[in-house]
Amino acid sequence: MNWEAIILTANLASIVSAILFLIGIPLAYWISFSKLRFRFLVEAVVALPLVLPPTVLGYYVLVAISPNSFLGRVYTGLFGTTLPFSFQGLVIASVLYSFPFAVQPFITSFDSVDKRFIEASWTLGASKLKTFLTIILPLSVPGVVTGLVLSFAHTLGEFGVVLMVGGNIPGVTRTVSIDIYDKVQALNYQEAGQTSLFLLIVSFTVLSVVYLINRKDLTLWHQKY
Amino acid sequence: MAPEILINIKKRLSGDKKISTMLIIPADSSWTVIFGSSGAGKSTILRTLAGLDRSDKGLIKFGGETWEDTENEIFIPPQERPVGLLFQDFALFPHMTVENNIIYNLPVPKEEKLKRFRELVSLFNLQGLEKRKPCSLSGGEKQKVAIARTVIRMPKLLLLDEPLSSLDLPTREILQRELKKILKKLQIPTIFVTHDRTEAIIMGDRIAVMSDGKVVQMGEVNEVFTKPDDPSVAAIVGMENVLIGDIVDRSEGLIDIKIGKSRFVALDTGVMGPKVAVCVRAEEIILEKGYVPESSARNRFFGRIIDISLQGVTVKLTLDCGFPLVVLITKRSFIDLSIQKGSKLSASIKAQAIHVFQHD
Numbered sequence: 052m053n054w055e056a057i058i059l060t061a062n063l064a065s066i067v068s069a070i071l072f073l074i075g076i077p078l079a080y081w082i083s084f085s086k087l088r089f090r091f092l093v094e095a096v097v098a099l100p101l102v103l104p105p106t107v108l109g110y111y112v113l114v115a116i117s118p119n120s121f122l123g124r125v126y127t128g129l130f131g132t133t134l135p136f137s138f139q140g141l142v143i144a145s146v147l148y149s150f151p152f153a154v155q156p157f158i159t160s161f162d163s164v165d166k167r168f169i170e171a172s173w174t175l176g177a178s179k180l181k182t183f184l185t186i187i188l189p190l191s192v193p194g195v196v197t198g199l200v201l202s203f204a205h206t207l208g209e210f211g212v213v214l215m216v217g218g219n220i221p222g223v224t225r226t227v228s229i230d231i232y233d234k235v236q237a238l239n240y241q242e243a244g245q246t247s248l249f250l251l252i253v254s255f256t257v258l259s260v261v262y263l264i265n266r267k268d269l270t271l272w273h274q275k276y
Numbered sequence: 277m278a279p280e281i282l283i284n285i286k287k288r289l290s291g292d293k294k295i296s297t298m299l300i301i302p303a304d305s306s307w308t309v310i311f312g313s314s315g316a317g318k319s320t321i322l323r324t325l326a327g328l329d330r331s332d333k334g335l336i337k338f339g340g341e342t343w344e345d346t347e348n349e350i351f352i353p354p355q356e357r358p359v360g361l362l363f364q365d366f367a368l369f370p371h372m373t374v375e376n377n378i379i380y381n382l383p384v385p386k387e388e389k390l391k392r393f394r395e396l397v398s399l400f401n402l403q404g405l406e407k408r409k410p411c412s413l414s415g416g417e418k419q420k421v422a423i424a425r426t427v428i429r430m431p432k433l434l435l436l437d438e439p440l441s442s443l444d445l446p447t448r449e450i451l452q453r454e455l456k457k458i459l460k461k462l463q464i465p466t467i468f469v470t471h472d473r474t475e476a477i478i479m480g481d482r483i484a485v486m487s488d489g490k491v492v493q494m495g496e497v498n499e500v501f502t503k504p505d506d507p508s509v510a511a512i513v514g515m516e517n518v519l520i521g522d523i524v525d526r527s528e529g530l531i532d533i534k535i536g537k538s539r540f541v542a543l544d545t546g547v548m549g550p551k552v553a554v555c556v557r558a559e560e561i562i563l564e565k566g567y568v569p570e571s572s573a574r575n576r577f578f579g580r581i582i583d584i585s586l587q588g589v590t591v592k593l594t595l596d597c598g599f600p601l602v603v604l605i606t607k608r609s610f611i612d613l614s615i616q617k618g619s620k621l622s623a624s625i626k627a628q629a630i631h632v633f634q635h636d
Contacts, residue, residue: 167363167365168367168369170328171363171367171369172369172380172381173328173355174326174355174359174360174361175381175425175426176356176381176383176429177380177381178355181381185381186369190370
């Protein structure tokens with residue numbers, strides 16, 4: 052097994068999940084609680100990576116971060132390197148690609164928090180931020196964990212976007228799925244099989260955890276009482 | 277002049293419903309009941325007072341403070357209003373213990389927090405429940421916790437939104453008394469919303485009757501229930517008998533009203549005829565067995581029971597006297613008179629118990 056690729060992929064997935072937590076939670080809050088007239092449009096944009104071919108997404112990311120683009124110029128000005136075919140570029144692409152897997156469960160869980168708990172908190176003098184941190188977020192733990200785990204798992208298995216944006220640089224952008232593809236191309240079926248089995252087991256475990264925490268009788272407490 | 281709570285709001289609700297209400301309530305320690313059928317806009321008034329809803333056009337003042345003034349674009353958010361709102365199903369935070377629910381967001385130092393908490397625990401008899409989660413509490417316990425959570429921050433105005441409606445009847449009757457007993461001690465002006473007539477009578481010092489988003493009558497509870505301003509109020513406050521007839525005679529301060537083949541005698545309040553609505557509360561009718569020809573009551577009708585329905589400690593009977601007459605008696609009288617369908621009974625009503633309104 053190619054441990055370098057496995058560690059790189061795990062690193063990528065963890066960073067992507069962390070970033071999605073930081074930007075996904077406020078975004079989901081905004082979508083769920085502001086009385087947006089065009090909420091459906093925002094939701095459609097969030098869900099876009101679900102249906103777009105990875106090559107299309109990868110193409111746009113590549114164009115957006117190329118050294119000639121505004122974003123690319125700013126990045127090069129700040130760090131002196133370029134984004135395409137780098138780990139950082141891969142992170143940006145992966146965050147976009149896994150976006151709906153994190154944000155949709157966040158929105159769903161925020162939406163399902165009983166409005167009365169929020170209003171009760173307000174009438175008890177708690178600010179919107181305090182209400183979010185002490186009422187909404189604790190009551191949304193299963194949904195938030197689901198979002199993080201799903202985006203982690205989804206990043207583990209991505210292929211098309213990585214190939215478009217990251218290429219295939221060992222130790223930098225060669226993730227597990229690329230590694231498997233390489234091994235098959237080189238007719239090294241034994242190693243490809245080992246890595247595939249490893250990925251299969253990890254994915255199955257992760258999904259089992261998601262379904263376990265979402266089983267009604269195992270939520271941390273009962274919303275309805 | 278005692279401080280007043282002024283509520284003058286207009287608000288469009290979903291569908292065709294709208295609220296257009298003007299209320300002035302003294303901000304003393306008295307209880308005001310907002311009474312009306314569901315969908316009359318009672319809860320919206322409380323929500324607007326608490327700042328959870330905004331009115332389309334309106335002014336809300338509490339003593340000298342302005343809480344909402346759409347004309348001058350003033351809106352005090354719910355967090356900054358000294359209001360305690362008790363929700364219909366209590367809305368206790370399910371992930372917090374009883375203790376953490378009660379002291380949630382209490383803006384006082386820790387020792388003071390604990391002191392107040394311990395006081396309330398003993399006042400409400402919550403000993404032993406401090407570390408429990410709301411889902412393991414009974415209805416009555418939840419109610420006490422919710423009240424404790426509301427009053428621990430010493431609100432200047434208490435709003436109760438049908439706090440008992442989710443409980444079963446026996447628990448409710450016990451809690452009605454307890455609730456008022458405990459909250460009376462706190463001396464906070466209280467607005468209580470209900471659609472339950474008995475609750476309104478037990479809880480209220482004064483009552484505002486709402487219908488279709490408007491306050492149609494406000495006054496002392498007794499006054500409103502026994503002397504409703506017009507037939508629509510009568511129907512809301514539970515004048516079960518509203519009959520239409522004609523004034524046929526006036527003499528010696530009394531009026532004679534003809535309804536079908538029967539005659540009613542009522543006090544002459546100067547009501548204009550000839551068509552009038554005659555309203556009688558079901559509990560002001562006295563029933564006697566068989567045919568009773570003489571009595572001091574001016575109105576006597578003879579009929580058969582056509583319908584019986586049990587309602588807790590009372591029984592609602594419908595007597596066919598040529599017109600349907602709804603009568604409310606206690607279960608004990610019901611048993612003593614051994615009433616069944618078809619029983620022949622005499623109903624008598626004093627002239628004072630008949631309320632007459634002009635009817636166009």
